[in-house]
Amino acid sequence: MALPRLRDELDLLPGPSLADGQPSWTLHDPVRHQFYRIDWPTFEVLQRWDLNDPQAIADAVSQATTLALSAEDVVAVVEFLGLHQLVQPEGADAPAKMAARLAQMQGSPMNWLLHHYLFFRVPLVRPDAWLGRWLPVANLFFTRSFAWMTAVALLWGLSHVVRRWESFSASLVDTFNLDGLLAYGAALFLVKLLHELGHAFTAKRFGCRVPAMGIAFLVMWPVAYTDTNETWRLTDRMQRLKVASAGILTELVIAAWATLAWALFPEGGVKSAAFVLATTSWVATLAINASPFMRFDGYFILMDALDMPNLHGRSFAMARWKLREWLFGLGDAPPEYFKPLQAKALIAFAFSTWLYRLVLFLGIALLVYFYFFKVLGIFLFLVEIVWFVWFPIRSELKVWKARWADIRQQPKSRQSVWVVLLALVLMLVPWPGRVTASALLRPAEQWPVFAPSGARIEALPFKEGASVAEGDLVMSLYVPDLVVKRAALQARLDQQRWQAAASGLDEESRKRLLVNQQSLQTARAELAGVDAEALQFAPRAPYAGTLKDVNPDLQLGQWVSRKEKLGTLIKANSPWLVETWLDEDAVQRVRVGDAAYFYKDSASGAMLRLTVTSVDQDASRVLPKPELAAQWGGHVLSRDKNNQLIPERAIYRVSLKIEDADRLHFEQSARGHITLHASWEAPASRYFRQAVSVLMQESGF
Structure with missing residues (x-):
């Protein structure tokens, strides 16, 4: 076969030594400003290009050097040069071929x-x-x-x-x-x-x-x-x-x-x-x-640093080859030969790059979708997914299709098919469910003691763990503003009483009798309101029980802040329960009567057998138990807003009773983890529900 003529403007420059020690050269295309690194055999072929015959060039190279080339090696160089348009177009159909190639490169509008x-x-x-x-x-x-x-x-x-x-x-x-x-x-x-x-x-x-x-x-x-x-x-x-x-x-x-x-x-x-x-x-x-x-x-x-031009392309080729070997065992030679450790590193780098790009492009697609208005956002989202995700997959599937005759004959191909089918079955067949979450063990009846506002401790009659009778004063708090306000109201009340009593002494006071009586009633009501407010700073036990969670650092004369928890009164003989909050995905799998187990975070005490007694139908807008928040070691993702924990997702309260609670004795509340035996569910159903939910939400239904 006659060889095509090389383009006159090409530059051949010396290059670095390759990893195997052989010299290399750089072929420069100044028109397109492209550079191609060529190895020693390609250089020797180009030096003898004027022989104009593949077999003659191969024989000349084999005689003059230690290389052993064949005509097929020379043809491979010809194909490389033609693919990258490094030869002059020849023949009557050359313009048509160039136009077709240009149209192929540009594609449709x-x-x-x-x-x-x-x-x-x-x-x-x-x-x-x-x-x-x-x-x-x-x-x-x-x-x-x-x-x-x-x-x-x-x-x-x-x-x-x-x-x-x-x-x-x-x-x-x-x-x-x-x-x-x-x-x-x-x-x-x-x-x-x-x-x-x-x-x-x-x-x-x-x-x-x-x-x-x-x-x-x-x-x-x-x-x-x-x-x-x-x-x-x-x-x-x-x-x-x-x-x-x-x-x-x-x-x-x-x-x-x-x-x-x-x-x-x-x-x-x-x-x-x-x-x-x-x-x-x-x-x-x-x-x-x-x-x-x-x-x-x-x-x-x-x-x-590695002196490896086209690192992405070469590592991707190695990874695609390795993937086919894993799946089908075709026995193909690798696209390039590297040392075993280097080959493994290139394959790992390729898979890492694919995973990184998949996450990045999905993120860009979502950003495009939410950044633009919906119609354009959906279109651009599809463009991102198709161009960056589907096209590379489709390209590999085309190779599989072309090699299908070889693939179907390999025993490993059948093994891969069975593995894929087994994975699909495992994803689609329901499995016995299990839901794990952090939970709180607490008495069913308890009375928290809070400071209604900033106050000073005047009396602490009970310590941690003390027994409190019904009606006993749990603690006494002093609020200066409240004391001053009551003294002022008492003085005003005394004044109104005197004015009301003296209303019948003269004509002018008799005219103001109704006004004075009304003012007297108002002063009495305001004083009663202040006394009622003062009772909040002198809490009395609503029932007999045990005082728990008292801060050991509390002392007489110490100031406490508003809404600061000062203790918890646990009712005597109160049953204990376990409660948690689950998100909408998990709570759908929980039913009243389901069994569960609870164990404390401290790993002390026996594992408790539980039974679900109630599942709230309405979502909680706030998380009332900060112990279950993720930032405090729990499982509920939440954010702090106006001193309240707002969950990131809808959460529902689940209460559980303790089996054989009569034989158990608890000293105080404790956080732990529960394992619920939930309803059976296929692993893929959760993702399907999430996808349907997102589609319905974004479509406006």
């Missing part, structure tokens, strides 16, 4: 729109000449002296942050407002501009051309970019690594000096700006740019 909605670039400047003029100034930041100064600034600044952490964290909280968000936006723009200049100047120092800088839009989110493809000309791997890491290092330098500025400057605008710059740089660097799972700086740094 809808495909073009969807692709460019997800990602497109807007070049803004051609900075190469400007970078050359300012390179002598930028070189000052690449010196070892500046690196040592930055390290000292970082340590100095961090030492101040550690010593003044409360002030630093308070500044972070204070910036969560509109002005703070605007400041962070401006700081992020500045940091990203300097980030890209770090890449650009580093590449320029090593003799690379920087043709463009601009803005790229990733799902309509603007991010700066710098075209540093010329770094593939560099044969030194460390130089490419320095270019890739220059952006992150620039942000870290900004963060170091901004942290020092925050520590040294007095309160004011400069200190606030330094704080915003420091936090923005740290967060943006560690949370975004350092990730190797997306094509950000972390990926290129890892790629250059």
Whole structure:
């Protein structure tokens, strides 16, 4: 077969040595600004391209070198060059082929729109000449002296942050407002501009051309970019690594000096700006740019550190091959040969990247759905799911379809089918249910003692565990405002009594008789109200029982705050019960009469057998027992609002009685965990109910 002619404008540049020790070269396509690394056999084939015959080239390479090539190896090189349009189009149908390929690359108008909605670039400047003029100034930041100064600034600044952490964290909280968000936006723009200049100047120092800088839009989110493809000309791997890491290092330098500025400057605008710059740089660097799972700086740094171009593509190919071997056992050769440990690391990296991207793209899809109005949000949500999730899966399924004849013949394929069917059965068949949650063991009848308002303790006749008779004074509290108010009302009442008694002495007082009597009744009612309020500060036992949960630090003369719990009176011979609050998913599986077990968190005492006695039909708006809140070691997710615990999801109270309670004796309330034997349920039903609930909620039904 006659070989196609190579394009005249292609550049062949020396490359670094590969991992196996063989030399490599870089093939540069200046029209599309693309670089391709080729190995030694490909280079030898290109050197003898003018022989114009695959077999002749293979024989010449085999005779002149230690390589043993065949005509098929040369044909593979021809196919590679043709696939990447590195040869000249020839023949009468060449224009038609080029037009068809262009149409295939561009796709339909809808495909073009969807692709460019997800990602497109807007070049803004051609900075190469400007970078050359300012390179002598930028070189000052690449010196070892500046690196040592930055390290000292970082340590100095961090030492101040550690010593003044409360002030630093308070500044972070204070910036969560509109002005703070605007400041962070401006700081992020500045940091990203300097980030890209770090890449650009580093590449320029090593003799690379920087043709463009601009803005790229990733799902309509603007991010700066710098075209540093010329770094593939560099044969030194460390130089490419320095270019890739220059952006992150620039942000870290900004963060170091901004942290020092925050520590040294007095309160004011400069200190606030330094704080915003420091936090923005740290967060943006560690949370975004350092990730190797997306094509950000972390990926290129890892790629250059391992000297493994196209790391994502090669690791994905290895993972897809390994997945087929796990599922079908086809016995195919791996796409590339690596050392066993290196191959395992690449496969693990690929699966981690897929999982990371799945979570990220689902999050972006949900953000798009909730950010835009519903019709557009649903459309963009579907675009995200189809483009980033379904298309990669569909691509792999096409490979399975093409290899179906081989797949169906493998014994391992049948094993995989049985495993999948078994998993589906396990997900769809109901299983005996079990619900676990934190719970509270307490007496059914108990009387909490609270301070109605701020007061001073006047009397504590009973201590912890003391027996209290019905009507006994549990404690006495003194409220100065209430005492003053009562004294004033008593004086007013005495005055009204005197006026009412003297109303018949003269004509003028007789005219005011009804008014004085009405005022006297009002004063008596107000005094009675104050006396009733005073009774709340002298609580008496409503029944005989035992006083529990008394703070041992309480002393006479000590002040207590409003609504502060001072103790609990447990009724004598009161039955005990266990109660908990379950979310709507769990409570649907619980019925009255279900069995349960309770054990204390302290692991003391025997396990208690329980029976569900009641399940509330109405959801609780607040969590009345803080012991069950997640922030206090319980299971109910809640947030504090106006000194009340508001559950994140609807919760329902479940009460349980203790079996054989007559033979058990409890001293005080205790928190523990319960295990409920709930109704049978298929594992998949919960997810199905949740999906239906979300669909109905979002559709407005």
